[in-house]
Amino acid sequence: RLDRTEGRMRSGAMEESAVRRCCLGWDFSTQQVKVVAVDSELNVYYEDSVHFDRDLPEFGTQGGVHVHKDRLTVTSPVLMWVQALDLILEKMKASGFDFSQVLALSGAGQQHGSVYWKAGASQALMSLSPALPLHQQLQACFSINDCPIWMDSSTTAQCRLLEAAVGGAQALSCLTGSRAYERFTGNQIAKVFQQNPEAYSDTERISLVSSFAASLFLGSYSPIDYSDGSGMNLLHIQEKVWSQACLAACAPHLEEKLGSPVPSCSVVGAISSYYIQRYGFAPGCKVVAFTGDNPASLAGMRLEEGDIAVSLGTSDTLFLWLQEPIPALEGHIFCNPVDSQHYMALLCFKNGSLMREKIRDDSASCSWSEFSKALRSTEMGNSGNLGFYFDVMEITPEIIGYHRFNAENVEVSAFPGDVEIRALIEGQFMAKRIHAEGLGYRVMPKTKILATGGASHNRDILQVLADVFGAPVYVIDTANSACVGSAYRAFHGLAGGTDVAFSEAMKLAPDPSLAATPSPGASQVYEALLPRYAELEQRILSQSGRALE
Ligand SMILES: Nc1ncnc2c1ncn2[C@@H]1O[C@H](COP(=O)(O)OP(=O)(O)O)[C@@H](O)[C@H]1O
């Protein structure tokens, strides 16, 4: 496995790269920009990344974001994303990467975040000078410099208005795949319009992080794809058009600022001459629509029906392939990124890796190996001790704070270090199983769990995942499934997109490898604990007055 933080050709790849045709897969995620190169036999042979906090400290982000004083507003500087692209391309060039062999590229972005292009920006995008980096030329192109991102939860008022405008939460979910969520882009745009009407009217185009990144490569505005567009509370997920009722409830002239959405596997154009002249890309290099990081991961893991994918990144997400959507008050239905007739379900847990890092720092001397040791030295079921750990207001369910319970369901104020670590990891995975089952998901004998994201490097964490779900856990060769999925999607788009089955185009892709199997006795332990966890979760929710109606 490669060190994910350093750009590296896989062994032997440097010599071969001159003749190696490839597709690039990008991921503009919360904490970093990452890229992989995948060759025509679908092998990953190059990976690179730029980490915002570490490599661009002048933007002063923590975990790639700025949390504002109200603790609800969370933004990221748009120019940091632009500069990260400059930096990563320069790193690739310095390492000898041969851009002329890139047949096509696609990418992913953290979902829901929005970028506001100022009037005149399209002209600047179309006339980029290859002599200068992008960030120097795009400085004045944004009407809002700090983009609202998925961690923002400041738009409750806008959410209630949107639901009321379309006949309630369930009606909105039937239309757009989700009830109103604070981070969903329509509500974020409504807040921008209400609080900053001048910036809104000075905006000629609104992009998602994904379509913004695609626009940088195209040198013109890229359309939003159906799958990432499903995370906005604006797209009619069955008809695949913007819902006029939702647009009207959010902000005026919104349709023209969004442009028309397109199937996720569309070729949206050829790469801008900027990249041909500055980096040596071939003029025919195609850009396939960018999508959300979770939809891209679904493609990267080549999810099959019955499987469940768990992404352990900044956020933890869980997703499934669906034929028939049944939108509900919890979870989300998105258009499927690789088959526009089908859908995917997604559950998002905001307290993912950053929460695990906090408990690691407090209880395992800032060391993942100490953290793992604690998991190995404690028993499945944690002697009945259960914990809920939410540093920031959780999405699934809406709980904040730490809540620890002993085997008698009595709330306690602290646990010893290793009990705390097991309580955190068991609790995170029990919540995932309980809420997936709430969407109708059932673990079956043939169930595979596909794990990805930074924490899927940790075998001891994956062992707890296998034990709690009672199913084997598989990983693909890289934890960057959103990048790999983006490169796969580029090949699919190149092969004909909607006219060709994704699975057909992916026949050569390597199978995932087994990382953990359930330990003997796991199912008895967790069959007893899961209902207790669910009851305690309800108890906390009703004490905080946030139980779902
Ligand atoms: N060995 C490990 N054990 C647990 N978590 C890890 C390990 N290595 C990395 N991580 C976690 O992975 C996270 C980054 O995951 P990643 O999927 O790359 O994030 P994103 O795509 O959201 O930027 C880090 O915040 C870190 O906590």
Ligand SMILES: O=C(CO)[C@@H](O)[C@H](O)COP(=O)(O)O
């Ligand atoms: O909000 C969601 C999904 O609905 C998040 O999953 C974002 O898409 C951020 O992704 P990561 O940076 O954690 O991969």
